[in-house]
Amino acid sequence: MNTKNILIAGLVGAVITLLLTNIPFVNLINCLICAGFWVGPLFATWMYKRMSGTLSTKEGIWVGVTAGAIAGVIGFLLSFVGAAGFAGVINQLNAVMPPEDQIEMGGIEATLFNVVGTLIGVLFDIVVGFIAGYIGALLFKDKTQTQIQP
16 A cells, blocks of 8 residues: 555545535536545546556545545635635525525524534545545456466
């Protein structure tokens, strides 16, 4: 298991996930079974296989979890500036909501809901990364050749 390659592939997968889930109109791909969250870890497992030349199930899972964890943490940090997570959704809603409804959405409850919801999003990223890493490992892992007994 090559830790350096896992981190590089995980970081690339996280960037892909963040781009697919946060860029307006591109994030509509999430309407298709949250595809933006799956593509990053799947790509990361493929990239790890290309970089290291080999891929086991354990390595695929680690790459997927790494991609999901990095995407989750960066998404959590971006939520504080309103660029990702529930804060991003609320910012997009504020463009179309009347001011009196915006006032009702403020306060400590909204802040607490935002933080808790975004932490759940981080956990979601990690779980999806785990599953996508496992699927990627099954798709891209080394094929063992069985020898036929004469």
